[in-house]
Amino acid sequence: MHRTDLHRTDLHLEPNEASDLCRVFGPGVLDRHGWDRAFVTVLDEAAAEDALALLVHTAGAPLDEDWAALRVLADAGPNAGRTEDAEACASRDGYVYLVGSQFGKKAGPLAAKRSWIARVSERAIADALEQGGRPTLEIVRLRYGLHRAINDALADVKLLPLGPLGRQVYVDATIAIGEQKAKRWSGTVLPTDHPVNIEAAEFRADGRLLLGLRYPVTADGHPVLVELDNVEELFDDPNAVPRCGRVWVLGDVGSVEAPAGLRALDTRGGDRFDAIIGDLDASGKSATVLADHPEGARADSEHIRFELPADPAGGVVSAEVVHHFGDIRRIEGIAVDHEGHAHYVIDEEGHVALRTLVFD
Numbered sequence: 001m002h003r004t005d006l007h008r009t010d011l012h013l014e015p016n017e018a019s020d021l022c023r024v025f026g027p028g029v030l031d032r033h034g035w036d037r038a039f040v041t042v043l044d045e046a047a048a049e050d051a052l053a054l055l056v057h058t059a060g061a062p063l064d065e066d067w068a069a070l071r072v073l074a075d076a077g078p079n080a081g082r083t084e085d086a087e088a089c090a091s092r093d094g095y096v097y098l099v100g101s102q103f104g105k106k107a108g109p110l111a112a113k114r115s116w117i118a119r120v121s122e123r124a125i126a127d128a129l130e131q132g133g134r135p136t137l138e139i140v141r142l143r144y145g146l147h148r149a150i151n152d153a154l155a156d157v158k159l160l161p162l163g164p165l166g167r168q169v170y171v172d173a174t175i176a177i178g179e180q181k182a183k184r185w186s187g188t189v190l191p192t193d194h195p196v197n198i199e200a201a202e203f204r205a206d207g208r209l210l211l212g213l214r215y216p217v218t219a220d221g222h223p224v225l226v227e228l229d230n231v232e233e234l235f236d237d238p239n240a241v242p243r244c245g246r247v248w249v250l251g252d253v254g255s256v257e258a259p260a261g262l263r264a265l266d267t268r269g270g271d272r273f274d275a276i277i278g279d280l281d282a283s284g285k286s287a288t289v290l291a292d293h294p295e296g297a298r299a300d301s302e303h304i305r306f307e308l309p310a311d312p313a314g315g316v317v318s319a320e321v322v323h324h325f326g327d328i329r330r331i332e333g334i335a336v337d338h339e340g341h342a343h344y345v346i347d348e349e350g351h352v353a354l355r356t357l358v359f360d
Helices: 027-033 122-131 145-153 164-180 231-236 288-292
Strands: 003-011 018-023 035-043 052-058 067-071 086-092 095-100 116-121 138-141 197-203 209-215 224-228 244-250 261-267 272-278 302-307 315-317 320-324 331-336 342-348 351-359
Touching: 003 067, 018 197, 018 261, 018 342, 027 035, 027 122, 035 086, 035 342, 052 122, 052 351, 086 209, 086 261, 095 122, 095 197, 095 209, 116 122, 116 231, 138 231, 145 224, 145 244, 164 288, 197 272, 272 331
Parallel strands: 018 086, 018 331, 086 197, 197 261, 244 315, 261 331
Antiparallel strands: 003 351, 018 035, 035 052, 052 067, 086 095, 095 116, 116 138, 197 209, 209 224, 209 261, 224 244, 261 272, 272 302, 302 320, 331 342, 342 351
């Protein structure tokens, strides 16, 4: 297919820090509203129940015109206000899933309010749009359970060494808080752990949730993906703990000189994925990761594609580059629509930047 230039659309939400994209709604909902495309994005500066937004496109309009951004405020019940930093979203079987970063602020420590996963039904979102009210958002507060499961899964992977500052402010400081305040999660974060920053999520064909890590990466600078095996169980059983299995490495993406992490994921069906890769953290913002690893700011943003095999052991896979973004670095989400056009959400000051790469 032939690529054309990126179409630009600027949208406004409050807050305007949009992350990730995933497709939602079938023909019935789209037709009732006069739309031909609808994507969920999440606003990472809000609590989970305030983080949902829709980016919708008027049916038949050119792809660089007639987009709108709609807030969808949800009801989180007793978990209202107990979460922050939504970084990824994915849809499957009529539900939209949101994932917290599991990370911390740029100066640490790790934050339990960022350790969560949530879901809301697409039907409830549609009903709220058409009838008013707030859709119910189910939130599972993980208390570093996913951090633990990912670190255990990565035990045999040679990772970029955690620098002394990162160990101090992310790992040691978090352990100290847990012990001093006798937190329920005390003992879940271990001295040998790496902090985990999830910024991408998408479902495999078998229902496992593929998590893309912005950090850590391998010692050779390659991005890492970890499979969460029991997503549904986390919502069905209050005593369930996350279980992570296979680990995948994109072996021809990133390097020692310019390590690259995952920023977004989307599936074209089966186990074929589109992804955004880029730097390990934003430069100029006093990020601890970059203080220890300044080379982590060098990787450019790219749209890549890869396919995962059924190999139960995981392993290294290759990827192809679809688009290089040049000077545009803060690509936060990707969704490929029913016509094969790629849509990206970009973190820009003061607005939500949507870009569309049209294929003829």
